[in-house]
Amino acid sequence: MDIEVEPVEDVDDAAVPAGVDAPEYVLYGGKGGVGKTTMAAATALASARGGTPTLVVSTDPAHSLSDTLETGVPAEPDRIREDIPLFAAEIDPEDALAGGPFGSMTGADDADGGSNPLAGLLGGDAANPLGSSMPGSDEAAAIRLLLEYMDDPRFERVVVDTAPTGHTLRLLELPEMLDSMVGKLLTLRERMGGMLDGLLGSEEQQEEGIASLREFSDRIERFRTVLRDPDRTDFRVVLVPEELSVVEAERLLDRLAEFGVPVGTVVVNRVMQDPDEVADVDADFVAPNHVDCEFCKRRWQVQQGALRRSQDLFRGHEVRRVPLFAEEVRGERLLRVVAACLEAQ
Numbered sequence: 001m002d003i004e005v006e007p008v009e010d011v012d013d014a015a016v017p018a019g020v021d022a023p024e025y026v027l028y029g030g031k032g033g034v035g036k037t038t039m040a041a042a043t044a045l046a047s048a049r050g051g052t053p054t055l056v057v058s059t060d061p062a063h064s065l066s067d068t069l070e071t072g073v074p075a076e077p078d079r080i081r082e083d084i085p086l087f088a089a090e091i092d093p094e095d096a097l098a099g100g101p102f103g104s105m106t107g108a109d110d111a112d113g114g115s116n117p118l119a120g121l122l123g124g125d126a127a128n129p130l131g132s133s134m135p136g137s138d139e140a141a142a143i144r145l146l147l148e149y150m151d152d153p154r155f156e157r158v159v160v161d162t163a164p165t166g167h168t169l170r171l172l173e174l175p176e177m178l179d180s181m182v183g184k185l186l187t188l189r190e191r192m193g194g195m196l197d198g199l200l201g202s203e204e205q206q207e208e209g210i211a212s213l214r215e216f217s218d219r220i221e222r223f224r225t226v227l228r229d230p231d232r233t234d235f236r237v238v239l240v241p242e243e244l245s246v247v248e249a250e251r252l253l254d255r256l257a258e259f260g261v262p263v264g265t266v267v268v269n270r271v272m273q274d275p276d277e278v279a280d281v282d283a284d285f286v287a288p289n290h291v292d293c294e295f296c297k298r299r300w301q302v303q304q305g306a307l308r309r310s311q312d313l314f315r316g317h318e319v320r321r322v323p324l325f326a327e328e329v330r331g332e333r334l335l336r337v338v339a340a341c342l343e344a345q
Helices: 036-049 065-069 093-098 117-122 137-150 165-198 203-227 243-258 294-309 332-343
Strands: 025-030 054-058 086-090 157-161 233-239 263-271 318-323
Touching: 025 036, 025 203, 025 243, 036 054, 036 065, 036 086, 036 157, 036 233, 036 263, 036 332, 054 065, 054 137, 065 086, 137 157, 137 203, 165 243, 203 233, 233 243, 243 263, 243 294, 318 332
Parallel strands: 025 157, 025 233, 054 086, 054 157, 233 263, 263 318
Antiparallel strands: none
């Protein structure tokens, strides 16, 4: 059955926010598929429209930022709009890892074309603690570049579309992992002494590799410090009004609390309400019919149940609702409406 959906008319610039009320770093986290990319793109677009040089960056290996913005997004930050100071980047974990600070400790081939001697000692993937086949490799690569971007003087605000929940949490666990790795390498050197010179390279090379790991660990620790500062960072948890998504969001909030990372905002996406009820936007939308449409009525009941279950999760946070649109949210027209919902009080 074909269902005709009238697209929403163009939204007047005056009807949506130019600029955002947010600190210099805004990170969107949550379960995969809840709309983190949409929120990040909308926030960055509104920020840049307010004249703030803004970078939106995706650390999710399954990128969709370019689709959402309907423009090409490079692997390294570059300006994607001439009329507003909007920059974007989609981090490629494999490329980032290849250019990482780990030197011969990564298990990659060395500059002379030979294999890393650490691989000969530990064998296969065990020799590659940050290699592409090991858990944490994507996170390590993403965080290395993200730290560079967050310190880039070109940007006054950085908006991050994070990888799904598990990846995000592993980012925060990396300092302990790297400290453990350094400890094991030092213990191995103490036990085997000069025998390692032919396996791990010279003592100078070993020291350089260990120093790189320590330096990277220190940088991640500084990143965690920034995340813990609510004056500089707003970590926003995104969910949809369904039981499983609520449970996942609760777990993320609990784990972030364990790391001392405050969550300022909870975004509930795809709520079956008329957009006019969520934000003051002067446009005509196709809205759910809770009276005559049995499907809409049933889905709204499901969502209300999930929202009731979320009351404890919402307590102490700014809560923003974003409606379910009849159209896929792609391009500036609807992203501006999403931004209006995120800024609505």
